[in-house]
Amino acid sequence: TTPIRLHDYRPPAWSVETVELDIDLGIDATEVSSRLTLHCDPQQPATLRLDGEGLELLSISLDGRKLDTHEYRYEQSVLEVSGARDGSVLETHVRVRPAANTTLEGLYLSGSREHGFLLTQCEAEGFRRITFFPDRPDVLARYTVTLRADRSRFPVLLAGGNPAGSGELADGRHWARFVDPHPRPCYLFALVAGRLESIQRDYVTADGRKVKLVIWSEANVIDCCHYALDALERSMRWDEHTYGRSFDLDVFHVVATHDFNMGAMENKGLNIFNAKYLLADPDISTDDEYRAVEAVVAHEYFHNWTGNRVTCRDWFQLSLKEGLTVFREQQFSADMNSAALKRIEDVALLRRTQFPEDAGPLAHPVRPAEYREINNFYTATVYEKGSELVRMVAGRLGQEGFRRGMDLYFERHDGQAATIEDFLAALGDANHINLSSYLAWYSQAGTPRLHAKGEYDEVEHTYTLTLSQQTRPTPGHVEKAPLPIPVKLSLFDRHGQMLPLHLDGEAHGTEKVVVLSKPTQRFVFQHVPSAPVPSLLRGFSAPVVLECDYTPDELALLLTHDADGFNRWEAGQQLAMLAFDTLRDGDDSIANKAWRQALAALFEQDAIDDALLADLLTPPGEIEFADRQSEVDPAKIHAQRQAMQHRLAEEIGVDALVARYRALAAHTGAPELDAANQARRRLKRRVLELLALLDAEQAYALAIRQYDSASGMTDRLAALSVLVRHRAPQAATALVHFRKRYADNPLALDKWFTVQAQVPGEPALAIIKHLESDPSFTLKNPNRARSLLGAFASGNPSGFHRMDGAAYQFLAERLAQLDALNPQIAARLATAFNGWQRLEPVRRNAARQALEGLAQREGLSPNLSEIVGNVLQ
Ligand code: HT7
Numbered sequence: 080t081t082p083i084r085l086h087d088y089r090p091p092a093w094s095v096e097t098v099e100l101d102i103d104l105g106i107d108a109t110e111v112s113s114r115l116t117l118h119c120d121p122q123q124p125a126t127l128r129l130d131g132e133g134l135e136l137l138s139i140s141l142d143g144r145k146l147d148t149h150e151y152r153y154e155q156s157v158l159e160v161s162g163a164r165d166g167s168v169l170e171t172h173v174r175v176r177p178a179a180n181t182t183l184e185g186l187y188l189s190g191s192r193e194h195g196f197l198l199t200q201c202e203a204e205g206f207r208r209i210t211f212f213p214d215r216p217d218v219l220a221r222y223t224v225t226l227r228a229d230r231s232r233f234p235v236l237l238a239g240g241n242p243a244g245s246g247e248l249a250d251g252r253h254w255a256r257f258v259d260p261h262p263r264p265c266y267l268f269a270l271v272a273g274r275l276e277s278i279q280r281d282y283v284t285a286d287g288r289k290v291k292l293v294i295w296s297e298a299n300v301i302d303c304c305h306y307a308l309d310a311l312e313r314s315m316r317w318d319e320h321t322y323g324r325s326f327d328l329d330v331f332h333v334v335a336t337h338d339f340n341m342g343a344m345e346n347k348g349l350n351i352f353n354a355k356y357l358l359a360d361p362d363i364s365t366d367d368e369y370r371a372v373e374a375v376v377a378h379e380y381f382h383n384w385t386g387n388r389v390t391c392r393d394w395f396q397l398s399l400k401e402g403l404t405v406f407r408e409q410q411f412s413a414d415m416n417s418a419a420l421k422r423i424e425d426v427a428l429l430r431r432t433q434f435p436e437d438a439g440p441l442a443h444p445v446r447p448a449e450y451r452e453i454n455n456f457y458t459a460t461v462y463e464k465g466s467e468l469v470r471m472v473a474g475r476l477g478q479e480g481f482r483r484g485m486d487l488y489f490e491r492h493d494g495q496a497a498t499i500e501d502f503l504a505a506l507g508d509a510n511h512i513n514l515s516s517y518l519a520w521y522s523q524a525g526t527p528r529l530h531a532k533g534e535y536d537e538v539e540h541t542y543t544l545t546l547s548q549q550t551r552p553t554p555g556h557v558e559k560a561p562l563p564i565p566v567k568l569s570l571f572d573r574h575g576q577m578l579p580l581h582l583d584g585e586a587h588g589t590e591k592v593v594v595l596s597k598p599t600q601r602f603v604f605q606h607v608p609s610a611p612v613p614s615l616l617r618g619f620s621a622p623v624v625l626e627c628d629y630t631p632d633e634l635a636l637l638l639t640h641d642a643d644g645f646n647r648w649e650a651g652q653q654l655a656m657l658a659f660d661t662l663r664d665g666d667d668s669i670a671n672k673a674w675r676q677a678l679a680a681l682f683e684q685d686a687i688d689d690a691l692l693a694d695l696l697t698p699p700g701e702i703e704f705a706d707r708q709s710e711v712d713p714a715k716i717h718a719q720r721q722a723m724q725h726r727l728a729e730e731i732g733v734d735a736l737v738a739r740y741r742a743l744a745a746h747t748g749a750p751e752l753d754a755a756n757q758a759r760r761r762l763k764r765r766v767l768e769l770l771a772l773l774d775a776e777q778a779y780a781l782a783i784r785q786y787d788s789a790s791g792m793t794d795r796l797a798a799l800s801v802l803v804r805h806r807a808p809q810a811a812t813a814l815v816h817f818r819k820r821y822a823d824n825p826l827a828l829d830k831w832f833t834v835q836a837q838v839p840g841e842p843a844l845a846i847i848k849h850l851e852s853d854p855s856f857t858l859k860n861p862n863r864a865r866s867l868l869g870a871f872a873s874g875n876p877s878g879f880h881r882m883d884g885a886a887y888q889f890l891a892e893r894l895a896q897l898d899a900l901n902p903q904i905a906a907r908l909a910t911a912f913n914g915w916q917r918l919e920p921v922r923r924n925a926a927r928q929a930l931e932g933l934a935q936r937e938g939l940s941p942n943l944s945e946i947v948g949n950v951l952q
């Protein structure tokens with residue numbers, strides 16, 4: 080396939096004013112009748128071309144006249160119609176086959192033929208699998224949708240928009256109609272039909288309109304939807320309060336499915352969720368999952384304005400809605416929970432997922448210049464780095480300035496398909512600032528390295544900070560331009576006190592943002608009484624890798640004294656990196672001592688929030704350590720990281736660990752979700768993990784007691800994970816118990832697979848192969864495939880990267896099988912190979928062989944072949 084290029088964008092020759100869909104639903108066959116009112120510029124007549132994939136065309140008419148076969152052509156997923164003119168009405172009647180659709184794109188069946196329900200997924204290009212249409216986001220139309228079906232098999236009929244009638248038909252069938260007054264792109268179309276239960280609540284908007292909120296699920300889990308309904312209400316209030324944006328239909332439906340390719344989908348008025356991100360129950364969901372449900376509910380809801388009311392001109396602008404909506408969700412979650420913990424979680428995610436993407440063969444700009452398969456571009460770069468770019472701009476404008484800018488963005492572009500330039504222009508114009516220099520961040524791949532060097536002049540009492548930036552080449556782009564990098568900084572004295580900042584003759588309090596816009600710049604701070612310790616990039620003010628020649632003592636000082644939780648954690652992470660780099664072949668180092676002694680002291684003081692302490696006690700992950708190396712040996716990284724943690728546990732001591740564990744365990748009874756209880760559980764888990772490195776027997780005994788007495792999934796899974804990862808003798812019984820207890824709960828069973836897929840090192844592959852024969856394992860369900868294969872290949876570096884390459888061959892085999900069922904999921908799992916070029920030579924050769932073998936297979940989907948091809952580059 081030839082790539083699609085941003086540069087080649089042209090406005091659509093044809094627009095669609097209204098869409099009337101009449102859909103006759105059936106599990107094996109569904110018939111879709113469509114009536115489109117079309118427009119084109121009479122001065123620039125063009126052939127009418129509509130997208131349509133795998134559609135069985137039953138009839139076609141133009142302006143009321145049935146067309147002969149010579150008047151249209153349907154080939155290679157394009158329908159060409161002759162004779163259409165401005166104002167023409169095109170009617171098509173097609174058949175699609177939901178039960179046979181394993182791609183989970185377009186119209187498909189969730190669950191079994193007997194009990195399951197029908198639903199759609201149209202983003203990015205699934206609408207063309209339902210009917211003929213110009214399937215591009217800049218064609219906005221008004222939709223009227225009528226659904227018809229057998230009442231007993233499909234008692235619930237839903238589509239996005241306001242309800243506009245329903246009634247009975249002959250032979251036990253019924254119908255329901257929905258009208259959406261807001262013009263929208265076709266990727267936001269959705270329908271759901273089947274036997275579903277609901278919970279609902281009335282919501283009154285800030286301007287007094289009543290909106291009915293309804294959450295739908297299969298009957299057995301409807302009681303697990305209350306938390307999501309609360310989260311939805313909180314999101315709606317927050318968006319009204321923070322951005323002045325209210326919901327704009329009479330009813331808002333949300334539906335849970337176990338069969339979904341991604342997390343959730345923001346279809347207008349009918350959000351559809353992967354059950355993993357909608358259902359919440361203490362017996363099934365961990366604390367992290369509760370927070371994820373809240374975050375995803377908010378994210379999808381926020382899309383109503385950032386994505387739906389203002390949509391994207393083309394898929395290159397995907398980050399316009401995704402980066403911005405991730406940012407809005409991050410703000411919301413920070414407001415609802417601890418802001419420091421949220422920032423830690425998000426930065427850790429960015430480093431674990433986006434930094435490796437940006438450093439390897441899959442690197443691409445936040446706004447890619449070209450793509451072959453758009454589904455492969457729903458990436459950490461577009462989402463997470465995209466959000467960091469919005470954060471930088473928002474920081475530049477300040478809270479009020481950003482709000483002014485967003486108001487102008489909505490005012491200018493409501494009902495339109497916009498670009499990233501439009502977004503920056505609105506934010507800038509509302510504040511009389513030119514933000515166009517930030518565009519370079521959107522078009523340039525790679526994580527910039529920010530180098531910092533400080534010099535103190537004892538005579539002049541000045542501190543000169545020299546900042547420089549460099550971005551390494553990424554595939555196809557060698558030359559990199561300097562970017563505007565906001566560096567939020569403070570200076571600390573050697574007692575851990577923040578110093579007042581004086582720059583260019585002005586006082587700036589104790590925290591200041593300087594912007595590095597050139598390759599190198601110097602910033603001279605005056606009136607600095609003694610040689611300071613700089614705290615740089617505070618709050619992670621830019622998505623860069625900081626290189627600064629800190630001494631271990633300096634980092635330990637920041638870790639101990641900074642009042643801000645995030646900065647403290649960041650100093651600890653940098654110190655742990657230093658400790659890791661200097662821990663050669665088991666030797667101790669100054670950095671190592673500084674890291675563990677500082678943490679042991681904080682542990683003893685008992686003055687920090689439990690959750691923050693748990694995060695401080697966690698060194699960067701194996702992927703982050705690997706990201707800094709050129710000849711990666713994942714087994715060695717795993718061993719070194721374990722050794723660091725072992726020494727940390729020794730430094731704290733068995734007695735202190737056990738005492739703290741017991742104190743925490745004494746508090747945790749009912750699985751309450753308040754911050755203090757969540758924090759206690761988080762620290763308890765971390766303490767148990769450290770103890771397991773030091774005194775395995777005692778830790779296993781505590782773990783098995785915790786497993787048996789746990790009142791919720793957080794404690795139960797934490798205990799199980801300690802037992803399983805260490806291959807404790809008690810693990811087998813606990814696993815059998817868990818398997819039995821949750822036999823009917825897919826979300827809990829996914830965790831059972833994942834916990835075993837993450838056993839480190841050599842044993843993992845045999846475990847995976849054994850688990851594949853469990854009757855509940857299937858490649859057809861994305862959550863299940865991810866819970867085993869994804870957790871192994873992307874979440875267990877020492878298990879996946881075996882020296883003998885057997886896991887590479889195994890994954891390649893499974894990817895080929897999966898590809899035949901669900902190309903989107905196969906392509907996503909294949910990204911586990913990213914970074915293979917930086918492996919040490921033995922593994923590198925083995926990975927190359929597996930990838931080359933996969934690439935040569937016949938009939939790979941465009942999705943998988945694009946990823947494999949790019950990874951191999
Ligand atoms: N905007 C949604 C993207 C999405 C998606 C993309 C491709 C294939 C399937 C998909 N399901 C959902 C999700 C979001 O970012 O909110």
Ligand code: ZN
Pocket residue numbers: 378382400401404
């Ligand atoms: Zn989104």
